Amino acid sequence: MQAMESSLMNDQTHQITLRFADGATHTVHSESGRSVLDVALQAGAPLIHQCHSGSCSSCIATLCAGDAATQPGATPSLLSSEYAAGQRLLCVTQANTDCVFELPYTSTAGQIAPVIANAFVNEVVRVASNVVRLTLELAEGDWLDFRPGQYLQLEVPGTGVVRSYSPSSIAADLPQLELLVRLLPGGAMSTWLQECARPDDVVKLHGPYGAFFLREEHRRAKHIFVAGGTGLAPVLSMIDGIRQWGGRKPQMLLNFGCATPDALFCLDELELRRQWLPTLETRITVDRGADGELLSGSPVSALREGDVTGPDTVAYLCGPQPMIDAATQRLIELGMSPEHIYSEQFVASH
Ligand SMILES: Cc1cc2nc3c(=O)[nH]c(=O)nc-3n(C[C@H](O)[C@H](O)[C@H](O)COP(=O)(O)OP(=O)(O)OC[C@H]3O[C@@H](n4cnc5c(N)ncnc54)[C@H](O)[C@@H]3O)c2cc1C
Ligand code: FES
The missing domain is CATH 3.40.50.80 (Nucleotide-binding domain of ferredoxin-NADP reductase (FNR) module)
Known part of the structure; x- marks a missing residue:
């Protein structure tokens, strides 16, 4: 078991213990008005995160002891039953007392830092009535890593909008990446894939993100x-x-x-x-x-x-x-x- 102490304490702070699935713990101290995620990341705790706004669920944890609540004005994408069962999205959660949180992943899982990379379109192939397979190849000199199950964000070229996709391939297949995309009527990515995407078009990727991965x-x-x-x-x-x-x-x-x-x-x-x-x-x-x-x-x-x-x-x-x-x-x-x-x-x- 490894334990780390971080962050300065003062009278208003509460001790937050983060317990990972491999038994490692990190102890940090809350700061008034700051989310558990922010103080933990600043202290070097390897927490998985992405949107910082309570919508992607990447930063989910279970409150096992103490009182921690959603920050005023935030709207986390948790069901009330999940909240009642102790689940919290740490990016929009503040500690009201000393707390213990359990993370559903090991302390090494969050160590793949998200990066930005460019990729070329190899192929867009219709594989079902409403699904295409998009094959990409990372640009020379660009690289990223991901765990099976994690997702990447793709910018839809020429639109400024970003969409999330979970590769169906694995990191060992890089520089090739395969995505399976459901086509939605009028969707930004769906329209680009059906009407505009051509071999050698460049797509900007960010990632990896997410806590849904093979354990x-x-x-x-x-x-x-x-x-x-x-x-x-x-x-x-x-x-x-x-x-x-x-x-x-x-x-x-x-x-x-x-x-x-x-x-x-x-x-x-x-x-x-x-x-x-x-x-x-x-x-x-x-x-x-x-x-x-x-x-x-x-x-x-x-x-x-x-x-x-x-x-x-x-x-x-x-x-x-x-x-x-x-x-x-x-x-x-x-x-x-x-x-x-x-x-x-x-x-x-x-
Ligand atoms: C973590 C994560 C991983 C994902 N991985 C994949 C993946 O591997 N493959 C995949 O096909 N999609 C995946 N998605 C969904 C994907 O990010 C897009 O939401 C989806 O492809 C629609 O994009 P679009 O630009 O074509 O449509 P948009 O412009 O986003 O939407 C067009 C219309 O469809 C509606 N809509 C959008 N998404 C959905 C939905 N999921 N269900 C019902 N209605 C919807 C919108 O409200 C809008 O009315 C993932 C989403 C997340 C959060
Ligand atoms: S980082 Fe997305 S919900 Fe917290």
Whole structure:
């Protein structure tokens, strides 16, 4: 266990203890009017963060002791049930007493610092009725790193707007990056991809960001992935990340679903991964029009008794919020520990 003392104390300060999943702790001292995230970052604590405004959920932590509340005027993107359960977004949280927070990642996870890089468009390929695969290549001399599941921000060329995407590829594939993008009517990125993007166009990237990434500390546990639509992207990256782990691979179950068969994509890639990784089972679902090996229903309805094989089973959920809520509830019914469930929702950009 490693402990670090930082920040000056004065009479108005409270002691904030940050406990990471690997047991490391950092102790910092609050300053009036400043968020827990700000004082912790200034003191060198390796906290994951991105928007600093309570909207991206990257800085989520659980309050285990003490009183810490949302700063006046801030509107964190937490459900009231999550807040009541102790979850806090540290960028908009202030400590009212001495506090202890638990972070859902190890003290080394936040050590990949976000950078800015340029990338060239290699290809934009339609892979389903409403999804394209965007392949990028980092410009000579530019580099970035990321963990499977983390996301990057892309500036839509010529518009000044920024959108978040989770690579479906892994860092070992760099300088190539692959993104799976759902096309939305009138969307800034969607329109650029369909009407303007050409090979060799330059896209500016920032990242990596996010606390949704493959946890190496659960290497031996059974892994359950539940993905809706392009929520498959970070899951593909995680499965490829597991493929790179040395030694015996864990049991894995992937439930992936879309509304209709024409909306499905990457089925060949999944089949390939099933051949590479005999411990991977896949269940592909559609809400309507199931035929052949497709299951009728959702990736959540395809979860079954016996899928959760022990208290250490770990789950990664990515898709629309209702799918994440339903999957979380179902997995807990099947015996999963809530603290082993990690999720990310692809919320719209503001
Ligand atoms: C952490 C994170 C990771 C993400 N990773 C991916 C990814 O890998 N692949 C991917 O396809 N998307 C991903 N997204 C969503 C992505 O950032 C954009 O929001 C999405 O691609 C729409 O961008 P756009 O510019 O085409 O549309 P916009 O100009 O943002 O929006 C067009 C219209 O669609 C609505 N809209 C936007 N996003 C959504 C949504 N998610 N659900 C419903 N309506 C919406 C808007 O309100 C607006 O009316 C991610 C989002 C986050 C926060
Ligand atoms: S950094 Fe985005 S919610 Fe806190």
